[in-house]
Amino acid sequence: MSFKELLKSDLEIIERELEKYFEVKDEAFPHLFESMKYTTMAGGKRIRAFLVMMFARLSGGSVEAAIPFACAIEMIQAYTLIHDDLPCMDDDDMRRGKPSNHIVFGEAQALLAGDALLTYAFEVCADNKHVSPSNITKAVSILAKCIGACGTVGGQVLDLEGEKRKLTKEELYHVHDLKTSALIQASALLGCCTSDKGREYFDVAKKYGHNIGIAFQVIDDILDVISDEETLGKPIGSDAESNKTTFLDFYSIEDAKKYAEAITEEACNGLGDGDSAKVLKELAYYLLERTN
C-alpha cells in the first residue's frame, strides 16, 4: 500500500474506534461526553495517531495493539486544544473553522471536558488488552512525561511567557521541543510500546519525533509568511501581528527551509529500509512539503 493509501485506511480505523469511546457512558451528563467528542472528532490530520500505528509496524508490534494508544494520543491532542483555546489562555473563538469548545459548551464545561479527555487517555492506555502490563506501564510513564510539566504543559508555560517578550533562539527551540515535538515523540514511542522488541526502537522514535516536530514548526512559521489565507485555511501574518517569536526571527526564509530539510533528513536516519521505514520517510517529506 502506498503512504497515502495506508494513511487513509488507518485514519478510517481511528475515526471509527474513537467514535466508540464517546458513546454516552453516564446518562446523568450527556453534555460532557458531547463536548469531549466535539473537539476530538473535529478532524485534523491525525498524524500523531498514524505515527503510533507506523512505529508499531516498524518495531514489530501489531496494529490492533496500536489502536488504543493512537486513540489516547488523539484525546490528549484534543484536551490541549480545548485548554489552549480558553479565554485565560490563547482566547481563541474558532478552531479548524468551527467555534471553539468553550464557545459551544461554556467555559466550565470546556475546562472539564479537557480534564476528562486527559484522564480518559490514561484509562484507554491502561485498558489496552493487546499489550502486556509491562509495556502498558512503560507507555503510561512515557506519555505522562511527554505531556506533563517537563513536556507539553511546560511548553505552554514558556509559550505564554513568549507572548510577553521576544524569546532567544534557544528558548524558542525549547518551546517547540516541548509544545510540538513532545507529543509527536510520545506517539512514536507509544507505537514502540506495543511489543517487547519495541524498546530497541526507542532512540529512533525519539530522534524522529523530535526532528519532525521542530521541522513541522519551522514550516508553520514559513507558511504564516509566504502562504495565502485560501491555501492555508486560516489568516496569514498572524505571528508578525502578535509580535510572536518565530524561527524567521533567526533565519531567512531560504535558510529556514534548508534547516527544515536538514532535520527532516536527520529524522529519517536510522529508520532502516523496510516497508514501514519507507512510509515514515514519505510522511516526513510530506510534512516538509505541505502547503497548509
Add this chain to the structure above:
Amino acid sequence: MSFKELLKSDLEIIERELEKYFEVKDEAFPHLFESMKYTTMAGGKRIRAFLVMMFARLSGGSVEAAIPFACAIEMIQAYTLIHDDLPCMDDDDMRRGKPSNHIVFGEAQALLAGDALLTYAFEVCADNKHVSPSNITKAVSILAKCIGACGTVGGQVLDLEGEKRKLTKEELYHVHDLKTSALIQASALLGCCTSDKGREYFDVAKKYGHNIGIAFQVIDDILDVISDEETLGKPIGSDAESNKTTFLDFYSIEDAKKYAEAITEEACNGLGDGDSAKVLKELAYYLLERTN
C-alpha cells in the same frame, strides 16, 4: 500504635515524599513547579493518602509500595481544588485560609498547574518501583475511572448543574458519590493495588470508600448549619446562602446524623478485626464525629 499516632507518622512520610516530587525539574519554568507545589503542600487532612497506606496494610501490601500511590492521590486532590477554584468554576479566591492558586499565579498558570498535577499523578503511579506492572496497570485504570468523566469530573458537571436548580435526592446522592466518594474509593482501591492479594479486598475498599464519602458530605452539610465560623474554620451558612441543595433538604439534622452513623457502620462491615481494620474503623468514626 494508636490511630492518631499512625496517622501522624504516615502524614510525616507523605509530606516529605511529596516535597521531593516538586524539586524543580526544569529550570526554564520554576514557577510551574512552584504553583503545583503551592496547592499540593497547603495542608489538608491527607485522609485520602492515609487511606492508601491503611488499605495497603489491610490487604497485605507494603507501606513502601503505597507511598507513591498516596502521593499521586494528593496530587489529584490538589488538581481538582485548583480547577474548582478557577473563575469559570466556583470562582473561589481563598482556599484553606490562603489565596487560591490562580490569585497567586494567575489563571493561565493555575489551569496549567492543575493539568500538570493530574498528569504527574499518572507518571508517579506508573513509576512505582515497588509494585508489579500488572498491579500498576490495574491502579492506573482504577484511578482514571474514579476521577474521569464517570467519576470526579462527572460529579463536578452535576454540581455545576445543581447551582442552577434544586437537585432531587437521587441527583444529590449521585453528585456526592462521584464528587467525593469516587476519589476516596480510588484511595482505598490503590492501597489494594500494592500486592497481588489486594484484589480480594476490592469490594471491601469500594464499600468503605463509598460510604465514608457520603457520610463525610452529610456531616459537611450539618456542620455548615450547626457549627460556628471559629470552630469550622470557614464561614457557616454558605450552602443556604447560595441556595445549594444539601442533604438537609431531605433530612432533619437528627435524621441526617442517624443516616451518617448508619452508613459509617455499613462502611466498616467486612473489614475484619485485625489491627488495620481497627484503625480504619477508628478513622471512620473520627470523620463522623469531627467538628470541622
